[in-house]
Amino acid sequence: MLSTLNSPTMYLICGAIVLFVAGVSVFFMVRAWRAGIAIGMDKTKMKRTITASATFSVLPSLGILLGVIALSGALGTPLPWLRLSVIGALHYETQVAEAAAEAAGLSGLSASEMTPQAFVTIAFLMAVCIMWGMVFSVFFNKKYLKKLGSGGVKAASAGGFGDTAMTAMFIGLVSAYIASYIGGFVSGQGLFSFKGSAMPLLVAAVSAAVMALFIWIEEKKKAEWIEGFALAASMLAGMAAAAIAAAL
Amino acid sequence: MEEKKIILTEEEKQTRFEQYNNRTHVIGRIVCIITLILLTGAPFVMGLYLGAMPDFKAVGRGFLSIGIVYFVSCIAEFLVYTPMLGAGGTYLAFITGNLINMKIPCAMNARDIVGAKSGTAENEIISTLSIATSSLVTILVLAAGVALLIPLQPILQDPVLQPAFDQVVPALFGAMAYKYYRKNMGTAIWPLLIMSLLFMLVPSLTGSTSFMIIPSGAIAILIAWLKYKKGK
Numbered sequence: 001m002l003s004t005l006n007s008p009t010m011y012l013i014c015g016a017i018v019l020f021v022a023g024v025s026v027f028f029m030v031r032a033w034r035a036g037i038a039i040g041m042d043k044t045k046m047k048r049t050i051t052a053s054a055t056f057s058v059l060p061s062l063g064i065l066l067g068v069i070a071l072s073g074a075l076g077t078p079l080p081w082l083r084l085s086v087i088g089a090l091h092y093e094t095q096v097a098e099a100a101a102e103a104a105g106l107s108g109l110s111a112s113e114m115t116p117q118a119f120v121t122i123a124f125l126m127a128v129c130i131m132w133g134m135v136f137s138v139f140f141n142k143k144y145l146k147k148l149g150s151g152g153v154k155a156a157s158a159g160g161f162g163d164t165a166m167t168a169m170f171i172g173l174v175s176a177y178i179a180s181y182i183g184g185f186v187s188g189q190g191l192f193s194f195k196g197s198a199m200p201l202l203v204a205a206v207s208a209a210v211m212a213l214f215i216w217i218e219e220k221k222k223a224e225w226i227e228g229f230a231l232a233a234s235m236l237a238g239m240a241a242a243a244i245a246a247a248l
Numbered sequence: 249m250e251e252k253k254i255i256l257t258e259e260e261k262q263t264r265f266e267q268y269n270n271r272t273h274v275i276g277r278i279v280c281i282i283t284l285i286l287l288t289g290a291p292f293v294m295g296l297y298l299g300a301m302p303d304f305k306a307v308g309r310g311f312l313s314i315g316i317v318y319f320v321s322c323i324a325e326f327l328v329y330t331p332m333l334g335a336g337g338t339y340l341a342f343i344t345g346n347l348i349n350m351k352i353p354c355a356m357n358a359r360d361i362v363g364a365k366s367g368t369a370e371n372e373i374i375s376t377l378s379i380a381t382s383s384l385v386t387i388l389v390l391a392a393g394v395a396l397l398i399p400l401q402p403i404l405q406d407p408v409l410q411p412a413f414d415q416v417v418p419a420l421f422g423a424m425a426y427k428y429y430r431k432n433m434g435t436a437i438w439p440l441l442i443m444s445l446l447f448m449l450v451p452s453l454t455g456s457t458s459f460m461i462i463p464s465g466a467i468a469i470l471i472a473w474l475k476y477k478k479g480k
Binding site: 004009010013014017018020021022024025026027028029031032033035036038039040041045046048049050052053054056057058059060061062063064065066068069072077079081082084085086087088089092095096099100102103104105115116117118119120121123124125127128129130131132133134135136137138140141142144145148149161162163164165166167168169170171172173174175176177178179180181182183184186187188191192196199200201203204205206207208209210211212215227228230231234235236237238239240242243245246247 | 256265275283292293294300301302311319322326328330331332336338339340342344345354361367372373374376378381384385386397401411414415417418421423425427428430432435439444446451457458465469471476
């Protein structure tokens with residue numbers, strides 16, 4: 001079964017969709033670049049956006065590649081490759097695949113039990129579960145943004161609360177994750193036992209410390225170029241700390 | 249911004265940007281619909297090749313047990329991320345996925361570097377450029393990774409490196425936390441304290457952190473709003 005799931009035809013089906021999405025990304029990029037120039041934006045700013053985004057994305061992408069490898073044992077490589085290149089997300093793709101396998105009547109996600117019908121059922125269910133962001137965007141994106149009053153060149157120059165709210169929302173998002181690491185350590189293995197995994201907290205602390213160092217250098221030496229690489233490099237340091245801590 | 253050769257009046261800028269934005273919605277919708285058809289159609293095309301079709305009863309059961317959860321979380325994601333990413337960024341981000349662990353921090357980082365304010369034309373452009381770049385990098389890394397899977401697999405799954413790859417998300421949020429907390433500690437301390445306490449008292453909630461973003465964000469916005477009111 002696994003060799004059928006890894007056959008050239010399966011690669012072709014999935015590859016065609018990945019290629020389409022790559023084309024869409026290039027198209028959006030070129031359009032945004034041209035529009036930026038048309039409204040008189042600074043080219044260097046746009047270039048910095050692209051380099052910073054590209055360097056940042058490499059590490060998470062490697063993490064996502066691991067997700068493909070993890071799922072490929074049961075589902076073959078093409079489907080996980082498609083799922084994680086398009087729409088899917090690392091943290092829930094595995095959960096959905098597992099639950100979908102159970103719904104399809106398997107005892108769990110495994111290659112030995114996989115049948116063609118179970119496979120296509122899992123593939124369809126994975127698509128149906130995670131497509132809603134796109135569906136909502138088709139129907140409500142324009143209305144919603146209009147309601148928020150964005151989309152004008154001068155939208156924020158009035159000094160509204162919008163920008164502060166967005167920063168606050170992001171702080172809330174980051175805090176929820178950091179708090180979950182604290183909670184996991186304190187109560188992960190029994191309420192207030194302090195026996196849960198300290199690894200995520202340690203990693204977050206190391207990468208925060210390295211980020212602090214970068215920001216300090218950037219401000220002291222006026223080395224603005226550092227900012228583009230700071231996030232990727234801080235993450236690398238945090239991940240290296242994880243590998244070292246685990247080895248010890 | 250307009251210190252370069254091109255000098256445009258505010259109205260010209262506004263008209264050009266509005267044209268761009270309106271077309272973004274048209275293109276975004278069309279592309280989303282095509283992607284939806286491709287994604288839901290692919291299992292059937294695979295089925296033709298494999299000689300089996302999805303079991304709709306199982307799909308229904310599966311959707312009721314897990315799909316509902318993702319449906320609700322998609323509503324939350326849509327409401328929270330759309331204003332952060334702007335029109336083009338949102339369409340592209342929902343097509344390419346990996347929002348929380350990649351697209352959102354990527355766009356926020358780019359926005360910070362450039363100093364764009366949310367809701368402005370500049371932010372719209374920067375966010376679209378950032379998400380498109382990020383999507384392309386993922387597509388390239390995955391394509392290369394899949395092509396080189398056999399030589400790469402032992403390296404990526406090396407037991408020494410495995411713990412590092414398990415910690416991509418904490419590494420990301422640690423660095424982001426420092427960057428955002430240092431200027432907004434007064435706002436950040438409250439969601440951090442309250443949410444930590446909540447996770448300590450109800451540890452099972454750590455499994456649904458992506459939902460807990462909503463109350464955490466609400467607390468942060470409330471504190472920021474109180475400060476904003478006070479400052480006025």
